[in-house]
Amino acid sequence: MLGSKDINIKEVARSLSSLIVIEGVLMLLSIPFAIYYSEDSWPIIQSSLITIGVGMFVFGISGKKNSKHVGKREAYMIVSLAWVVISLFGTLPYIFSGSIPNFTNAFFETMSGFTTTGSSVLMDIEAVPKNILFWRSMTHWIGGMGIIVLTLAIMPLLGVGASTLFAAESPGPTTDKLHPTITGTAKRLWFIYVVLTFIETILLWAGEMDFFDAICHSFATLATGGFSTKNDSIAHFGPYVQYVITIFMFLAGVSFSIHYFFSKRKWSKVFKNEEFKFYSGVIIGSTALITAILIYNFDGDFELYFRNTVFQVVSIVTTTGFVTDNYLLWPTVAWFVLVLLMFTGGSAGSTGGGIKMIRHLLLFKTAGLHLKKMVHPRAFFTIKYNGKSVREDVLFSVMGFLLFYSIIFGIGVFIMTALGLDFDTAIGASISSLGNIGPGIGNVGPVDNFAAIPQIGKWVLSIQSSVFS
Amino acid sequence: MLGSKDINIKEVARSLSSLIVIEGVLMLLSIPFAIYYSEDSWPIIQSSLITIGVGMFVFGISGKKNSKHVGKREAYMIVSLAWVVISLFGTLPYIFSGSIPNFTNAFFETMSGFTTTGSSVLMDIEAVPKNILFWRSMTHWIGGMGIIVLTLAIMPLLGVGASTLFAAESPGPTTDKLHPTITGTAKRLWFIYVVLTFIETILLWAGEMDFFDAICHSFATLATGGFSTKNDSIAHFGPYVQYVITIFMFLAGVSFSIHYFFSKRKWSKVFKNEEFKFYSGVIIGSTALITAILIYNFDGDFELYFRNTVFQVVSIVTTTGFVTDNYLLWPTVAWFVLVLLMFTGGSAGSTGGGIKMIRHLLLFKTAGLHLKKMVHPRAFFTIKYNGKSVREDVLFSVMGFLLFYSIIFGIGVFIMTALGLDFDTAIGASISSLGNIGPGIGNVGPVDNFAAIPQIGKWVLSIQSSVFS
Numbered sequence: 001m002l003g004s005k006d007i008n009i010k011e012v013a014r015s016l017s018s019l020i021v022i023e024g025v026l027m028l029l030s031i032p033f034a035i036y037y038s039e040d041s042w043p044i045i046q047s048s049l050i051t052i053g054v055g056m057f058v059f060g061i062s063g064k065k066n067s068k069h070v071g072k073r074e075a076y077m078i079v080s081l082a083w084v085v086i087s088l089f090g091t092l093p094y095i096f097s098g099s100i101p102n103f104t105n106a107f108f109e110t111m112s113g114f115t116t117t118g119s120s121v122l123m124d125i126e127a128v129p130k131n132i133l134f135w136r137s138m139t140h141w142i143g144g145m146g147i148i149v150l151t152l153a154i155m156p157l158l159g160v161g162a163s164t165l166f167a168a169e170s171p172g173p174t175t176d177k178l179h180p181t182i183t184g185t186a187k188r189l190w191f192i193y194v195v196l197t198f199i200e201t202i203l204l205w206a207g208e209m210d211f212f213d214a215i216c217h218s219f220a221t222l223a224t225g226g227f228s229t230k231n232d233s234i235a236h237f238g239p240y241v242q243y244v245i246t247i248f249m250f251l252a253g254v255s256f257s258i259h260y261f262f263s264k265r266k267w268s269k270v271f272k273n274e275e276f277k278f279y280s281g282v283i284i285g286s287t288a289l290i291t292a293i294l295i296y297n298f299d300g301d302f303e304l305y306f307r308n309t310v311f312q313v314v315s316i317v318t319t320t321g322f323v324t325d326n327y328l329l330w331p332t333v334a335w336f337v338l339v340l341l342m343f344t345g346g347s348a349g350s351t352g353g354g355i356k357m358i359r360h361l362l363l364f365k366t367a368g369l370h371l372k373k374m375v376h377p378r379a380f381f382t383i384k385y386n387g388k389s390v391r392e393d394v395l396f397s398v399m400g401f402l403l404f405y406s407i408i409f410g411i412g413v414f415i416m417t418a419l420g421l422d423f424d425t426a427i428g429a430s431i432s433s434l435g436n437i438g439p440g441i442g443n444v445g446p447v448d449n450f451a452a453i454p455q456i457g458k459w460v461l462s463i464q465s466s467v468f469s
Numbered sequence: 470m471l472g473s474k475d476i477n478i479k480e481v482a483r484s485l486s487s488l489i490v491i492e493g494v495l496m497l498l499s500i501p502f503a504i505y506y507s508e509d510s511w512p513i514i515q516s517s518l519i520t521i522g523v524g525m526f527v528f529g530i531s532g533k534k535n536s537k538h539v540g541k542r543e544a545y546m547i548v549s550l551a552w553v554v555i556s557l558f559g560t561l562p563y564i565f566s567g568s569i570p571n572f573t574n575a576f577f578e579t580m581s582g583f584t585t586t587g588s589s590v591l592m593d594i595e596a597v598p599k600n601i602l603f604w605r606s607m608t609h610w611i612g613g614m615g616i617i618v619l620t621l622a623i624m625p626l627l628g629v630g631a632s633t634l635f636a637a638e639s640p641g642p643t644t645d646k647l648h649p650t651i652t653g654t655a656k657r658l659w660f661i662y663v664v665l666t667f668i669e670t671i672l673l674w675a676g677e678m679d680f681f682d683a684i685c686h687s688f689a690t691l692a693t694g695g696f697s698t699k700n701d702s703i704a705h706f707g708p709y710v711q712y713v714i715t716i717f718m719f720l721a722g723v724s725f726s727i728h729y730f731f732s733k734r735k736w737s738k739v740f741k742n743e744e745f746k747f748y749s750g751v752i753i754g755s756t757a758l759i760t761a762i763l764i765y766n767f768d769g770d771f772e773l774y775f776r777n778t779v780f781q782v783v784s785i786v787t788t789t790g791f792v793t794d795n796y797l798l799w800p801t802v803a804w805f806v807l808v809l810l811m812f813t814g815g816s817a818g819s820t821g822g823g824i825k826m827i828r829h830l831l832l833f834k835t836a837g838l839h840l841k842k843m844v845h846p847r848a849f850f851t852i853k854y855n856g857k858s859v860r861e862d863v864l865f866s867v868m869g870f871l872l873f874y875s876i877i878f879g880i881g882v883f884i885m886t887a888l889g890l891d892f893d894t895a896i897g898a899s900i901s902s903l904g905n906i907g908p909g910i911g912n913v914g915p916v917d918n919f920a921a922i923p924q925i926g927k928w929v930l931s932i933q934s935s936v937f938s
Contacts (some may be wrong), residue, residue: 293887333897335885340879362873370869392861399868400839410809413700417802423910424892426801441892445480 008074009063015149016077016085017058023086026138027093033212034131034146040097042215047092052093054089079150083466086109086142093135108450113139115465116147116351117224118321118438121451126229128169130212133229139217140333143390144223144336144351145193148256149186172359192259197222200248207240208210221248224322224351226438232447233323239307253279253318258274274386279317279347279357286313286337293334296340318346319353321438323446337442342431353436353468355405359398361385405468409434412464419454428454433461477543477630479531484547485554488529492555493520495611496562496604502681503600509566513600516561521698523558548619552935555611556580562604568597577919577927582608584934585616585820587695587790587907590920590927595701599681606685613692613820614662617725618655621818661728666691669717676709690717695790695907700915702792708776711793716919720788722748722815743824743855748786748816748826755782755806757821762803781807787815788822792909792915808910811900822905825873828867830854835864874937878903881933898922902930903937 033322035043090110092267094100100109105121112119113136122128128136197218204214213229220227230236234245253257258276261269270276289309294305308325315322316338325334347350365383372381382389412430420430421443428440431451439446450458495518503510530727546812558614563569569578574590581588582605591597597605666876668688673683682698699705703714720728728743732740739745763774777794785807813829815821830870834852841850851858881899890898890912897909898919908915919927 007651077548331886332890332892333883336883336886336892336895339892340883367872367876370866370873373866373869392865396861396865397842398837398841398873399865400835403836404839407836414802414805414809417800417805421801422806423801423808426805 007077010393012074012081013058013062015074016053017062019082020088020089021052021059023089023142024048024055026142027051027135029138030093030131032132032133034129037130037212039129040133042072042095042130043098044093044135046096050092051089082146083111083114087114087462090114090135092140093132094217097129097132097281099132104455104458105451109136109463110139110436111462112450113225113227114146115436116140116223116225116319116353117433117436117465118220118443119432119450119461119465120227120438121448121449123451125229130229134212134216135420135463136227137219137225137229138223138382140223140227141197141219144219144225145190146351147223147351148189148193148349150190152185152256174390177410188260189256192256192263193222194385196251196259203244204241207244208238209241215430217245218248220250220322221245221320222351223316224249224252224320224346224353224436226315228322232310235324239303242307242311246307246314247312247324247354248320249318249320252320253314253350253352255347255349257349258347261266265468272386274346275358276362278361282341282344282357282360283313283317286317286341289333290330290337292338293331297331307315310374313341316437317344317352318350319435321432325441326445326447327448328441328445329414335441339431341429342435342437342440344436355402355435358385359401362390362395362398363402366399403452405434408464408467415460416457418455421453421457429457429461430464433464436465436468470600476546478584481546481550482527482531484543485550486524486531488551488555489558490521490528492558492611493517493522493524495607496520498607499562499603502603503598506599506681507599508598510600512565512567513562513604514564516558517741519561520558529547534879551615552583553582556583556931559583559604559608560753561790562889566598566601568601572884573924573927577931579608580607580934581919582606582696582905583612583615583693583904584611585604585609585692585788585822586902586905586934587689587693588694588901588913588919588930588934589907590918592699592920594890594917599698603681603685605696606694606698607689609692609696610666610688613694613721614659616692616820616822617658617662617818621654621725622657657729658725660690661732661784665717665720665728669713672713673710676713677707678710686714687717689791691721691820693718693721693787693815693822693905697786699789701718703780704793706906711776714791718783718789718791719752720789721789722783722819722821724816724818726818726886727816739854744816744827744830747830751810751813751826751829752779752782752786755786755810759799759803759806762800762806766800766803782810785810785906786821787812787819788904788906792908795914795916797910797914804910806898809895811904811906811909814904824871824904827854828870831859831867832871833860835868849915874903877933881929884929885926888926889924890922890926897928898930899933901907902933905934907938 016032025048027044030044031041033039034044039134087107087110090101090113091100091106094106094109095103100106100121106118109121111117112223118140125133127226127436200218200221201211201214204217205211209217216227216229219225226237228234234242254276258270258273268414287306290309290313291306294309295302298305310325311322312327314320327338343355345356348356348358362383362385365385369383372379383395384390409430412434415422415427416429423442425440425442425444432444433440434442444450445451450461453461494517496513499513502508503513516713556576556579559582560569560572560575563575563578564572569575577588578590578674580586587609595600640722669690670683670689672681674680674688678686684699685696688694697705705709723745727739728744757776757784760778763778764771767774778794780791781796783789796807809887812824814823814825817825817827831852831854834854838850838852840850852864853859878899881903882895885895885898888890890909894909894911894913895912897911901909901913902908908917912921913919917928922930
């Protein structure tokens with residue numbers, strides 16, 4: 001008999017194998033594109049059959065749904081292993097099509113897709129078959145969907161994650177406000193996600209994009225991923241497309257529970273939400289600052305500088321990583337602001353990665369409190385969020401998270417420099433992978449890719465990108 | 470009648486003017502060097518007379534010691550203004566001698582001296598008259614003395630500062646263990662400081678240094694300052710001098726209460742002190758790591774690499790800033806470790822600046838706790854320091870400090886890049902001034918100086934260097 005302390009391995013295997021089967025089925029969605037563009041559809045069919053086959057085999061041997069306890073330990077194990085397992089099978093289309101023959105590179109690209117990081121090893125994206133690029137964008141979309149459900153439906157039940165922190169006491173984004181069950185919550189979130197993807201696809205298609213580019217970029221936008229189908233990312237397209245993508249990146253970085261409340265016309269829950277206001281404020285403030293710097297330093301078109309700035313600010317804050325301009329050619333002070341923004345991240349409960357706005361908001365409040373205490377050492381102060389007091393252990397947990405984040409960032413830079421990368425590149429690669437952004441600074445800047453990173457470095461960055469996903 | 474809320478301005482003026490008079494008297498100590506080296510002693514006499522004169526005049530008009538309340542507000546005001554006021558008069562010898570004719574540059578050099586930062590604007594140090602260089606080293610020594618008394622005698626009474634944090638509950642370095650009165654504590658600390666300075670001077674003099682170089686370098690070492698009398702800093706001297714300075718930099722970075730307990734043979738208070746063990750561990754670990762990297766990358770003399778490494782590690786950890794080798798020519802990973810060490814700082818209650826070891830120790834413990842809580846969300850853990858539990862508000866205050874430190878560091882980098890400095894130089898200049906180190910990275914590296922920083926930048930760095938002093 002199993003002791004109550006034993007992990008219910010069979011249930012973990014059942015869950016993971018279900019995910020793999022779903023992954024295999026979703027691969028089949030690439031086939032219409034292979035047919036339409038007269039490409040070889042065999043690699044994707046092969047990948048799909050192997051993935052579904054292995055998934056069904058493991059599902060079969062893991063037995064019927066048993067009544068044994070499925071608790072936090074099992075849930076943790078499923079979540080931790082899910083990224084690795086789906087990334088392993090996700091490499092198959094790249095390998096079989098020969099688009100990325102090297103396993104390390106293919107794994108890096110797949111992990112970068114599922115974690116919605118968007119760093120690429122592809123030197124010539126446009127030479128890759130469309131059906132494979134569709135799968136590549138699909139990894140973003142699946143990853144984004146997974147992240148929302150994880151952060152808003154599953155993790156609160158486990159008692160972890162940013163959106164959970166405030167569930168107990170504050171009227172912030174909490175799961176139970178949407179629906180009492182995981183499935184109910186997940187369905188509502190997916191519905192919003194699908195609707196937003198649909199609208200963006202239509203809007204992009206109505207512009208200068210064809211349907212293929214439109215859907216691929218919508219997948220990458222809503223997931224805050226950043227994979228483009230073009231070598232020069234969104235710089236390939238005109239102002240209309242760039243503004244549409246800016247707006248949808250902004251929406252993807254908002255908590256999906258805010259979208260839900262918006263759809264229910266609960267305006268006060270939307271516009272009085274402090275994280276939402278802070279997120280908007282950071283974007284507006286940074287955009288104004290950088291636009292001013294660019295106009296001060298260069299002559300020319302205000303609209304162009306504003307558009308490039310707002311696009312890049314939203315792209316980096318939301319951790320999407322699309323690019324319209326080589327920001328490393330801007331004055332250092334302008335791209336230094338972008339480097340600072342690489343440490344922000346979207347809202348809790350969005351598809352955006354990184355530290356998240358709510359943690360920064362609470363950190364700023366804590367710093368303010370520290371200042372007040374320096375002046376009045378014996379006075380008693382509390383920190384409020386959305387009108388209610390925040391417990392000290394919540395603040396403590398936020399600072400613990402930041403500390404842990406900083407340590408992993410530092411270890412990443414250390415390993416990258418040990419592999420021979422220069423200081424700027426090492427900083428750029430480490431923060432970009434940790435925050436799931438995509439481009440960084442140095443030799444992994446907006447017009448570069450990650451192909452030149454040593455193999456060990458790619459594994460380290462893959463691990464880093466999954467740590468906080 | 471004055472309300473109880475009014476600041477006792479007269480008492481503030483009395484204290485500050487006493488400091489100025491003392492400063493003016495100490496300037497006279499340069500005269501013997503002017504005579505010995507047949508230099509013009511008029512500039513230093515002039516500076517001294519003006520300083521003493523102004524001090525005595527203000528002391529005179531501020532009236533007799535009055536019985537009104539002298540509380541925390543007055544003490545804060547004295548401490549905050551003291552740095553500025555003594556730096557203002559401290560510029561006189563530079564200006565009158567023509568060594569640094571520009572006021573901004575002279576103020577930067579003086580503030581860099583008193584805060585024990587050690588960043589210099591001098592292009593050719595050896596061309597400056599010895600008596601002025603003696604005053605320059607003296608600013609370090611006065612500053613170091615001030616910092617010890619502030620952190621171990623005055624700030625605990627105000628309820629602020631690193632060494633205070635742990636006074637209430639832990640057997641760490643606390644003031645009252647030394648002596649119940651400020652004066653009693655200060656006398657004991659000064660005695661240790663003077664004795665260590667004396668011993669180092671003798672040891673250096675016994676080596677290849679003359680008396681002038683020996684005393685100037687001892688002043689700079691014990692204060693963890695970093696001003697040298699040579700253009701190539703300690704690279705000018707041989708292994709014996711370099712090892713002696715390494716040892717005394719190490720001692721200067723230890724809490725002076727540890728020195729006191731050592732002199733009283735209370736061994737357990739020394740060797741069981743967690744901060745002392747952590748401080749030693751960081752230095753030993755970093756030295757081993759960097760030495761290994763250098764030997765792996767270059768052929769040659771083990772002793773040379775070890776010596777350069779241990780010197781540079783101790784110099785940066787203690788925030789002294791002496792240099793024996795251009796570490797920017799080392800592999801990036803080696804000097805990246807030094808960049809990380811720029812964020813450490815000496816022990817609380819030492820002359821070393823920066824974040825301080827005890828805060829890092831508690832941060833690591835907090836990060837460990839955070840990890841444990843992720844695995845066991847409901848278990849109860851406490852953090853212990855020197856065998857006793859640390860209250861949550863103490864940890865909170867440590868993290869508040871770090872947050873505040875990070876924000877000021879970021880603002881510093883932002884302003885430096887806005888002034889046109891490149892990314893690396895901006896990072897180097899900001900952390901170097903904030904942590905009172907001296908050299909940084911980029912164009913303010915170990916073989917550069919701060920002369921090329923724009924004037925506004927020098928003011929910003931001066932302010933930064935005094936924030937946490």
